[in-house]
Amino acid sequence: MSRKYFGTDGIRGTVGQTPITPDFVLRLAHAVGRVLKQSQKRPLVLIGKDTRISGYMLESALESGFNSAGVDVVLLGPLPTPGVAYLTRTQRASLGVVISASHNPFEDNGIKFFSAQGSKLDDAWELEVEAMLGQNPAWAAASDLGKARRLDDAAGRYVEFCKSCFPAHLTLKGLKIVVDAAHGAAYQVAPAVLHELGAEVIRIGCSPDGVNINHEVGATHPEALARAVLAHGADYGVALDGDADRLQMIDRAGRVFNGDELLFVMARDRLDRGDPLAGVVGTLMTNLAVEQALRARGLDFARAKVGDRYVLEELERRQWVLGGEGSGHLLALDKHSTGDGLISALQVLQALVRSGRSLSELLSGVDLFPQTLINVRLQPGQQWQEAGLLQKLMPQVQAELGDTGRILIRASGTEPVVRVMVEARDAALAQKSAERLAAALAPA
Numbered sequence: 492m493s494r495k496y497f498g499t500d501g502i503r504g505t506v507g508q509t510p511i512t513p514d515f516v517l518r519l520a521h522a523v524g525r526v527l528k529q530s531q532k533r534p535l536v537l538i539g540k541d542t543r544i545s546g547y548m549l550e551s552a553l554e555s556g557f558n559s560a561g562v563d564v565v566l567l568g569p570l571p572t573p574g575v576a577y578l579t580r581t582q583r584a585s586l587g588v589v590i591s592a593s594h595n596p597f598e599d600n601g602i603k604f605f606s607a608q609g610s611k612l613d614d615a616w617e618l619e620v621e622a623m624l625g626q627n628p629a630w631a632a633a634s635d636l637g638k639a640r641r642l643d644d645a646a647g648r649y650v651e652f653c654k655s656c657f658p659a660h661l662t663l664k665g666l667k668i669v670v671d672a673a674h675g676a677a678y679q680v681a682p683a684v685l686h687e688l689g690a691e692v693i694r695i696g697c698s699p700d701g702v703n704i705n706h707e708v709g710a711t712h713p714e715a716l717a718r719a720v721l722a723h724g725a726d727y728g729v730a731l732d733g734d735a736d737r738l739q740m741i742d743r744a745g746r747v748f749n750g751d752e753l754l755f756v757m758a759r760d761r762l763d764r765g766d767p768l769a770g771v772v773g774t775l776m777t778n779l780a781v782e783q784a785l786r787a788r789g790l791d792f793a794r795a796k797v798g799d800r801y802v803l804e805e806l807e808r809r810q811w812v813l814g815g816e817g818s819g820h821l822l823a824l825d826k827h828s829t830g831d832g833l834i835s836a837l838q839v840l841q842a843l844v845r846s847g848r849s850l851s852e853l854l855s856g857v858d859l860f861p862q863t864l865i866n867v868r869l870q871p872g873q874q875w876q877e878a879g880l881l882q883k884l885m886p887q888v889q890a891e892l893g894d895t896g897r898i899l900i901r902a903s904g905t906e907p908v909v910r911v912m913v914e915a916r917d918a919a920l921a922q923k924s925a926e927r928l929a930a931a932l933a934p935a
Contacts, residue, residue: 496624497617499798499903501603503592506545511600513552519602520556520588522623524637526616527562527585537582539567539575539645540590541676541734544701545600549590553602554639561631563638567645569699571676571735572603573831574649578642580609580828581652591676591734594711595906597702609828611800646680653684656826657837661844664689667725668840669741671696671716673709675733681833685729688837695719696730710737710819710832717745727840727850731832736799737819738832740839742850750819751781753839756853757823758813760842762788772805772814774798775899776862779914784857797901799830817862860896861918863925866908867932875902875909880931888913888924896921900928 496502496510502519504511510519527534536557540546550566557564565582567575572589579587587605595601604612631637668690672678678697686692695715696708708715710732720728720741728741740748748756754771761768770791773782782792795805799820806814806824815821821835842853869875881900889898896915903910909932913925 494614494617495621497614497621499800500593501589501601503595503599503601505598506600511545511549513548516549516552516602517556517559518624518628519620520553521560521628522626523586523604523620524557524560524562525623525629526619528560531585534562534585535565535582536562536586536588537565537567537575537579537584537642538588538590539570539572539578539676541592542569542674542678542699542701542704543590543592543597543600543733545597546590549600549602553588553590558637558639559628559630561635561637564640566639566641568641569676569678570645570649571680571731571831571833573736573827573829573834574645574652574676574680576605576609576829577649577652577827578645579605579607581648582642583607589734593734594673594705594709594732594737596706597704605829611803611829613804650680650683650687653680653831653833653837654687656834657688658841661841662689663840663844666727666840666844667691667693667723669693669695669716669719669723669725669728671708671713671719671728671730672735673705673711673731673733674699674703675705675709675731675735677731677735677833681729681731681735684833684837693719693723693725704733709733710739713739713741713747717741717747721745727843729833729836732819735832736830738821738835739819740836740850744851746851748850748854749817750815750821751778751817751859752850752854752857753819753835754813754815754821755781755784755857756842756850757821757835757838758785758790759788759853760838760845761813762790763842763846768811768813770809770811772802772809772811774802774816775901776817776912778817778859778862779897780857780859803829860914860916861921862912862914863918863921865911865925865929866903866906867911867929869907869909875932881928884928884931888928892920892924896924898924898928900932
């Protein structure tokens with residue numbers, strides 16, 4: 492059975508269009524509440540959000556929907572997605588809910604959920620919720636309605652948790668770090684964590700106004716951070732996205748380091764410390780050079796479907812702790828139950844402080860294969876898999892790439908686009924091949 496509303500990271504779309512409307516979100520919360528009440532007498536749900544102006548509206552709708560099903564609610568206010576996951580676990584809540592569209596522009600928003608253990612929920616749970624959405628509502632009696640309250644120190648609790656993930660015998664003193672929070676959920680906590688660990692912190696992308704989230708800043712626009720690092724003579728830059736579960740980093744030369752490279756640094760640091768590490772999970776998009784470098788160090792490597800939830804599932808299946816995506820979703824399950832951009836940054840920073848080496852030095856010998864990624868926007872109802880020209884071109888292009896290149900074409904789970912990726916040792920060949928395939932997909 493396929494999901495109607497849920498994508499790879501919850502439910503997402505344009506505000507004011509189904510399903511991101513207050514009436515649907517109220518129905519969604521009511522349905523989720525009824526699913527929870529099948530196994531719990533009085534469920535408790537935490538709700539956090541990023542800084543989008545639409546978050547106020549959707550927060551109210553969620554609160555009403557849960558209360559109408561007899562579910563109690565705790566409002567956390569603006570807080571990174573992984574912060575909501577952490578508090579869901581420590582507050583012994585039944586469920587965590589995040590109002591965010593992550594790296595998307597402010598016109599979009601979304602709803603995603605965390606289990607009581609602070610991890611992403613599986614497809615089966617989402618299908619159960621969608622089935623409940625198809626039923627008539629069952630409003631709780633007045634005496635059974637849920638209650639709502641606010642947790643005033645949510646951000647402070649998450650700051651302390653992040654600091655606890657950095658070794659107590661190490662410090663960031665002497666480092667100048669530029670933090671770019673994408674005008675999003677980490678605009679307060681990210682600078683606070685790095686400052687309290689000793690760094691001199693310079694802020695950009697930390698002045699949200701409800702509509703500037705992710706606009707030319709953050710992990711999806713690291714060039715803004717690169718300019719700031721160079722302008723301030725900083726040692727490093729840390730770029731998060733709107734809900735702070737993605738990470739990109741910049742060195743003092745202004746070079747951008749993506750999630751694939753940072754994942755390798757995290758793995759290398761554990762090996763250098765002598766920590767047991769059986770393997771690392773990437774995705775179908777993970778750069779081939781990183782896989783080869785990890786295997787050269789004796790580590791096994793596995794690829795999951797694109798999406799941090801699938802990386803998590805593969806990690807849990809193999810009982811490994813490290814995984815991630817080039818986009819910057821990085822998981823360190825020995826630190827947190829979900830991907831966390833800020834904690835991942837601390838993992839990389841501790842490797843730099845402990846080793847006394849730069850990011851470039853820790854990545855010596857890891858030369859990424861050029862990848863070209865083109866997003867092709869779909870027309871409503873377009874069946875891209877049936878494009879005859881694409882089916883004819885793919886084997887031809889793969890033959891031209893040979894054993895040192897690969898093609899990946901997949902539909903986005905968060906946007907109405909098809910992502911065409913070509914990886915090859917030769918950058919010009921990767922670009923040319925991707926453009927040919929994208930042209931075959933483009934609507935007439």
